[in-house]
Amino acid sequence: MIKTDILIIGAGPTGLFTVFEAGLLKLKCHLIDALPQPGGQCSELYPKKPIYDIPGLPDILAGDLTQNLLEQGKQFEPGFTLGERAETLEKQEDGSFIVTTNKGTRHHAPIVAIAGGLGSFEPRKPLIDNIAYYEDLGVDYFIKDPEVYRNKKVVISGGGDSALDWSIILADIASEVTLVHRRNEFRGALDSVEKVQELKLLGKINLVTPAEVTALHGTKRLEGVTIAHEDEQILHEADHFIPLFGLSPKLGPIGDWGFEIEKNAIKVDTFDYQTNIPGVYAIGDVNIYPGKLKLILCGFHEATLMCQSAYQIINPGKRYVLKYTTVSGIDGFDGTRKEAPKAVVQAIL
Numbered sequence: 089m090i091k092t093d094i095l096i097i098g099a100g101p102t103g104l105f106t107v108f109e110a111g112l113l114k115l116k117c118h119l120i121d122a123l124p125q126p127g128g129q130c131s132e133l134y135p136k137k138p139i140y141d142i143p144g145l146p147d148i149l150a151g152d153l154t155q156n157l158l159e160q161g162k163q164f165e166p167g168f169t170l171g172e173r174a175e176t177l178e179k180q181e182d183g184s185f186i187v188t189t190n191k192g193t194r195h196h197a198p199i200v201a202i203a204g205g206l207g208s209f210e211p212r213k214p215l216i217d218n219i220a221y222y223e224d225l226g227v228d229y230f231i232k233d234p235e236v237y238r239n240k241k242v243v244i245s246g247g248g249d250s251a252l253d254w255s256i257i258l259a260d261i262a263s264e265v266t267l268v269h270r271r272n273e274f275r276g277a278l279d280s281v282e283k284v285q286e287l288k289l290l291g292k293i294n295l296v297t298p299a300e301v302t303a304l305h306g307t308k309r310l311e312g313v314t315i316a317h318e319d320e321q322i323l324h325e326a327d328h329f330i331p332l333f334g335l336s337p338k339l340g341p342i343g344d345w346g347f348e349i350e351k352n353a354i355k356v357d358t359f360d361y362q363t364n365i366p367g368v369y370a371i372g373d374v375n376i377y378p379g380k381l382k383l384i385l386c387g388f389h390e391a392t393l394m395c396q397s398a399y400q401i402i403n404p405g406k407r408y409v410l411k412y413t414t415v416s417g418i419d420g421f422d423g424t425r426k427e428a429p430k431a432v433v434q435a436i437l
């Protein structure tokens with residue numbers, strides 16, 4: 089049985105920042121994530137894309153933000169159960185909780201913070217008979233590392249921002265990029281559509297519309313696709329087929345734990361982001377309240393307030409006085425100490 093103060097379900101940016109805020113309050117965290125790596129959407133969906141709205145960081149790749157959050161939390165020695173999905177939540181007589189994963193790992197904590205984002209991601213897959221056979225053998229639903237496609241023949245299908253953006257990015261990396269969309273019009277941003285048209289004229293993207301990929305070929309791995317274009321069936325060589333039709337988020341097992349659910353998200357009290365089950369909080373993309381914005385910075389704020397409330401449950405009656413890190417410094421659980429600069433301390437005292 090893994091024991092901790094705050095058990096966090098979801099190691100996305102919200103869950104990772106919770107480790108830091110909890111650490112300042114001397115509370116220890118353990119995180120469970122169904123994905124094999126931390127970072128949530130940032131590492132699974134767009135690690136190489138820049139984010140421009142993290143306060144104080146004008147421009148940071150989503151993958152680098154994940155690394156920074158891990159670095160920031162490291163001193164508080166979080167535990168991780170990765171590659172396992174939290175399946176059940178059982179309330180104990182003393183008010184604490186046991187959370188068990190699909191692989192049977194049991195975790196015990198007085199506080200549970202659900203930071204499960206949109207839940208587990210299920211890509212919308214095209215209806216092609218043998219597509220499952222080629223998954224990880226040339227068919228990819230997410231692009232984690234564009235370098236995988238260097239000097240390869242890539243067919244992308246879809247009409248939204250992801251399909252347009254990745255076609256533009258891969259045009260400089262892959263040996264050939266073919267963008268297939270079933271309509272002549274795209275749903276994505278106008279400047280991306282214009283950029284794709286520009287790259288088409290330069291011969292850097294093959295644009296095939298209105299068209300659809302209808303069959304996949306290859307013996308050991310993907311070697312080609314059939315593109316149905318008007319009355320033609322075009323057999324096209326391809327090392328990779330990347331259908332980007334969006335993701336359908338599923339709350340998964342968390343949806344059966346007795347929370348009040350609205351629009352596939354958990355309703356919370358904005359005082360401290362507690363759910364209708366006392367001692368269980370929901371923070372980040374997974375929660376809903378009037379005015380909710382699914383943004384990373386909102387998740388950070390929610391995690392901070394949540395930790396203060398959790399502190400009161402774990403330490404009943406104990407008063408916590410908010411301290412600036414610039415004044416108090418930071419004592420890591422690993423024995424490290426980040427000193428408060430003397431000049432700042434003297435100026436404030």
Ligand SMILES: Cc1cc2nc3c(=O)[nH]c(=O)nc-3n(C[C@H](O)[C@H](O)[C@H](O)COP(=O)(O)OP(=O)(O)OC[C@H]3O[C@@H](n4cnc5c(N)ncnc54)[C@H](O)[C@@H]3O)c2cc1C
Nearest residue numbers: 098100101102121122128129173174204205372373383384
């Ligand atoms: C393409 C794209 C671009 C974006 N750009 C920006 C941007 O520029 N700025 C911005 O602020 N936001 C942006 N976002 C949104 C941002 O990524 C999310 O707001 C953020 O990731 C939410 O963080 P989170 O930690 O709450 O959830 P997530 O990042 O979704 O992480 C949740 C984690 O919980 C795990 N999980 C769920 N259920 C379980 C379970 N039962 N057991 C175990 N693990 C579970 C999931 O596997 C996942 O890893 C973007 C999103 C996308 C898709």
